[in-house]
Amino acid sequence: MMAAANAAARVAARAAEETKRNMQKGETELTLRGLPTGGDWDWRALKKWLQSRGLAQRSIKYTAKEVALDVGVVRFASEAECSTAADLLATAEPPVRGTTVTVEKGLAPEYANKQSRKRGREGEEEAAAGGAAAAAGGGGRGVVGASRGPKAPRSVPDVCEAVCPWWRVPYPRQLSDKHQRIVLALRQITAEVDRRTYGAAKPEWVRAARGKADSAAGGAGDKGGASSRGGNKGGSGGSVNPNGGVASGLCCPLLGILRAPAIERYRNKSEFTAGLDEAEQPSVGFLRGAFQDGITCVGSPAATRHTSRAAVALAAAAAEYIRGASAFPVYDKRRHEGYWRLVLVREGSNKTFLPVPQPAPAPAPAAEESAAAAAAGPVLENPTFASLDPFTYLVTFEPQQQPAAEAAAAQEAGAAAAAAEEGAVKEEVMEEAAAAAAEGGSGGAAGMHVSQVSEAEAEQPPPDEVMVMLQVNPQFPRAQSDPAAAARELRAMTAALRSAASAAGLPLTTVRVQYHAGVSNAAPYDAPITEVPSAEAVAAAASKGKGKEEGEKKEVAEEAGEVEAAVVAASGPGFIHDSLCELKFRISPTAFFQVNSPATCVLYKVVGEWAAPSPATLLLDICCGTGTIGLTMAGRVAKVVGVDSVASAVEDARVNAALNGITNATFVTGKAEDALPGILATYVDNAGKGATHGSSAAAASTTSAPYDNVVAVCDPPRAGLHRSVIRALLGCEKIRRLVFVSCNPDNLVANISALCYPPDNRSGREKGGTYVARGAGAKGGYSYQREEAQAPFVPYTPFRPVKAVAVDLFPHTSHVEAVMLLER
């Protein structure tokens, strides 16, 4: 009992630390520029303005009065709130008419500088006291604080610690910790829905899970959702049964975690920063910490476990060019100076990953035997994506000798017994959950116990196509005053990359240039992307250049001879292809594509199985990227409709459908929150009711009802789904099954809870209205006011969590993907 309590405290502390880290990373912060300065404007006025938009911030940094700075930083309680606020503020009336307030995610460098200066001072004090500790991993000194002037003597993390911080953690332990993260999230969903539902409206699955959690905790209750850390080390015996959640306060059974088929150098995309290394030399690699922490030092990616050899070679070539041959400097974010910003490397393979199954767990083999068997693995005869059983990769935790299928059966028996005791309705819920685990869950595969997981995984074969995108700063003064010189730089860099690629046997087929002047490296999706300038473009720019000297013109001519062949060879189509799940996908430079193809294959197979479509199904692929999930299921459904906010990704999706001869898929460009109501109106008969609150003309004009059987797959970005997407999904009763893929457990909790709240317990705002204070300081209580132009709230049936599984797409990092099935 004591051990469980200690474990619970550890889990809670870890969760709190994670939240704090997220906040420090700036994922919950918005930078607002163009705010009023002087006059009555201070942080209170800013707070009022935010309140008038219905936003509640956690903290504000805004010093307009003191230093006439028009920049404010607003921090929110969660990433989801931050994203919602970003959307709202981007279109909000500015506080002062005629001005424009721009919204950017993350911490303004103005404040980062302040922070880093403060930290720098702290570092100096620490050093003076002889207490400056080296960062874990033994990183040396780094560039901290302003890059001008003396560096603060604070150490920065080693590059591996910064980008794949679990690189020294044994893989089984990584899996345990990630699995535990999802255990916690599933508990939090129960706790969250429990907290916000009362009386008869409380869903039965919550009662069932809570009842069990409370009794597991000795009746003490478990309001916070973190009561035990069982299952973490393959035998600690806490109250969590990781193979089934109902018995432990989880909102549904968690089947385990699907390990990544490839864990070394698995990334097919690497985004390198051009910056100064520890020795203040130009370099291309990974930032060794967060810019918000004042760290701008770049480290070589060579030692990082997740970066491919191809990407490492190209980063080295780019660094060598900048150091040895370029007349343009790397970009300095603090001073907004310099030219070279990012080098993005993307790789594609024309061979679909077809997994070799690992052996079923044998009873307690010796560690070396197990590793050898796992490394060799039995070979599937004619393996195909259709024959892939993703649960071959299932890793379970305890009990050690009990395979998952048996554990599920045991759970089913336990659940049934418990249900018999506690009433007929509950019986139904428990049985359904247990049956889900037993039947559709692991597909009959036993998986393997965590103690049998091997690290001996093969590296990926070399790529068949490689694309590089160079991001540069178009506002660099010399690039502006001498475009010919800038063009020559880009051409020479391309030649350097091509030559390194040839030496390493890499098919570098395409190089593109992205122009981005913003402070953050993340360029907007519509930032211009061009081909590498042609020789003619250089000559034209040179001849237009003011007062070009003869020597320089000659250099252009010579350069054209030397570099032309390389530039032409790398001029490619501006995209690459990857073969995933036996389909071919075109990928544009900025389109989202999962970075670990073998693990993605496993992930998509689970999604396809749990979606359980029929030939009559309309499949909604929400946040579809290049169309991958929808297209892998297109052969099993009547129609796929995908939506994504990035135009180039949607264009890729359309091309991908054609490339694979798929004719029943349609892809829509737009934010899901804007486009979904219209999609539902077009393809589902009762769309619009409640989904759009009557605001969509498209919904009103719905005439046909072609699809009765609708399955939704949601795979949102880290910020999660927008509230109006959730409303639209809930409002469309024909969506009875929903598969949710999440790369962020925090937003998994927020989104799944929102999909599972019964309508009676929604807050006023969720219903389309808001509670407003009666009288000053809310002393007179609150009254509910419906928002203008909102249609009456339409009741809906909430979803119910059925089962979940974690998937490890990102070995050596703390990130984990989760798949959840919801039904109603």
Ligand SMILES: C[S@@+](CC[C@H](N)C(=O)[O-])C[C@H]1O[C@@H](n2cnc3c(N)ncnc32)[C@H](O)[C@@H]1O
């Ligand atoms: C995690 S990715 C998933 C993509 C795709 N399902 C896949 O597996 O490759 C999230 C996707 O959501 C898209 N996205 C981000 N915000 C969005 C929004 N508001 N509406 C629709 N799509 C959005 C991104 O462009 C990205 O393609």
